[in-house]
Amino acid sequence: MTSDAVLRSIAVDAFDVPTATGGRPRPESDGTITWSSTGLIVVRLSAGDETGLGFSHAPAAALGVVRDLLRPAIAGLDVRDTERVFWAMARAVRNAGWPGVAAAAVSAVDIAVHDLAARVAGVPLVQYLGGAHDSVPAYGSGGFTDYSDAELTDQLGSWAEHGLRAVKLKVGSHPEDDVRRVELAREAVGPGVELFVDANGAYERKQALGLAERFADLGVTWFEEPVSSEDRAGLRLLRDRMPAPIRVAAGEYAYTPADFRDLLTDGCVDVLQADATRCGVTGFRAAAALARAFGVPLSAHTAPALHASVGAAFDGVINVEYFHDHARIAGAFFDGVPALRGGELVPDRSAPGHGLTLREADASPYRVDAFTAELDPQVLRTRNGSASR
Numbered sequence: 001m002t003s004d005a006v007l008r009s010i011a012v013d014a015f016d017v018p019t020a021t022g023g024r025p026r027p028e029s030d031g032t033i034t035w036s037s038t039g040l041i042v043v044r045l046s047a048g049d050e051t052g053l054g055f056s057h058a059p060a061a062a063l064g065v066v067r068d069l070l071r072p073a074i075a076g077l078d079v080r081d082t083e084r085v086f087w088a089m090a091r092a093v094r095n096a097g098w099p100g101v102a103a104a105a106v107s108a109v110d111i112a113v114h115d116l117a118a119r120v121a122g123v124p125l126v127q128y129l130g131g132a133h134d135s136v137p138a139y140g141s142g143g144f145t146d147y148s149d150a151e152l153t154d155q156l157g158s159w160a161e162h163g164l165r166a167v168k169l170k171v172g173s174h175p176e177d178d179v180r181r182v183e184l185a186r187e188a189v190g191p192g193v194e195l196f197v198d199a200n201g202a203y204e205r206k207q208a209l210g211l212a213e214r215f216a217d218l219g220v221t222w223f224e225e226p227v228s229s230e231d232r233a234g235l236r237l238l239r240d241r242m243p244a245p246i247r248v249a250a251g252e253y254a255y256t257p258a259d260f261r262d263l264l265t266d267g268c269v270d271v272l273q274a275d276a277t278r279c280g281v282t283g284f285r286a287a288a289a290l291a292r293a294f295g296v297p298l299s300a301h302t303a304p305a306l307h308a309s310v311g312a313a314f315d316g317v318i319n320v321e322y323f324h325d326h327a328r329i330a331g332a333f334f335d336g337v338p339a340l341r342g343g344e345l346v347p348d349r350s351a352p353g354h355g356l357t358l359r360e361a362d363a364s365p366y367r368v369d370a371f372t373a374e375l376d377p378q379v380l381r382t383r384n385g386s387a388s389r
Contacts, residue, residue: 169198178211
């Protein structure tokens with residue numbers, strides 16, 4: 001092990017960013033919840049003269065998980081041993097519970113580890129992970145259920161005008177009005193753009209199946225979480241009975257490799273989704289391998305600034321979700337955001353890592369918590385010797 005690759009320091013910032021539509025703050029809604037802000041955890045890890053950056057869209061509570069549980073687990077490890085670092089963190093959160101906030105914390109650190117490892121190796125992250133493609137298709141995602149008709153059609157129509165070949169809107173808050181909203185969306189994007197819907201698990205099984213018949217007549221080709229992902233039997237039922245060409249997609253709430261395995265072995269999805277800000281780059285790699293083994297395509301969920309690199313790295317990834325909230329925050333907070341050209345996200349292959357850097361001055365007004373610490377393994381083992389038992 002060389003000292004230039006040993007993790008030596010960590011800095012974590014937690015931000016809370018109000019939602020905004022058309023430049024004005026306002027709550028947003030999908031089929032099951034309403035939110036008025038988006039959390040962001042940014043992790044920076046250093047080894048030698050290099051620093052890697054990772055992030056996750058999570059509440060500030062994730063910062064405490066990094067500080068109290070993950071920091072002792074990774075101290076003294078070699079950043080190039082990405083598997084060792086990831087599973088050390090997974091063991092550290094066992095008693096706290098891996099899914100949810102802990103998974104977001106693990107993922108933010110894991111992303112920083114991979115960015116740093118690629119920088120130490122002197123190669124772009126997309127190439128470090130496999131470099132399957134130079135770009136990856138993106139689809140516009142927003143169309144929240146609280147939008148007015150004008151807001152819905154303006155947003156989806158603008159994405160189509162800018163070359164995105166597919167767009168997605170949220171459904172489920174008002175099922176009786178969903179067919180009309182999908183009709184508006186189809187009119188806004190025209191016949192040449194694929195139309196996706198996402199219920200976030202809001203429907204009951206028979207309700208989802210009935211609406212799917214109506215959606216298919218409007219050219220919908222993707223039905224995301226028609227029922228809750230916790231209802232795997234329901235997903236399987238709907239996948240088997242869904243009218244062609246609609247594909248059932250799920251996986252955004254898969255936090256561990258076993259979660260992806262269960263969706264696939266139970267036959268729940270036509271398209272598996274994975275979100276590296278919830279499962280880590282290591283988990284995304286596992287999802288890609290499982291999807292390949294089962295002959296199912298993989299889609300990257302949200303966080304387009306990161307998934308441009310991660311998605312393009314694996315051959316089975318068919319698209320990345322260009323999610324309104326996350327694209328807005330990335331553009332406001334980070335330099336080095338990948339370009340969107342002709343409906344494709346293009347990771348930067350000219351520099352090592354994923355290329356993202358935090359613009360401190362722009363991000364600082366939204367900071368709600370922070371900590372910085374050295375990763376001295378001797379000190380941490382003395383202080384936390386029994387913490388993971």
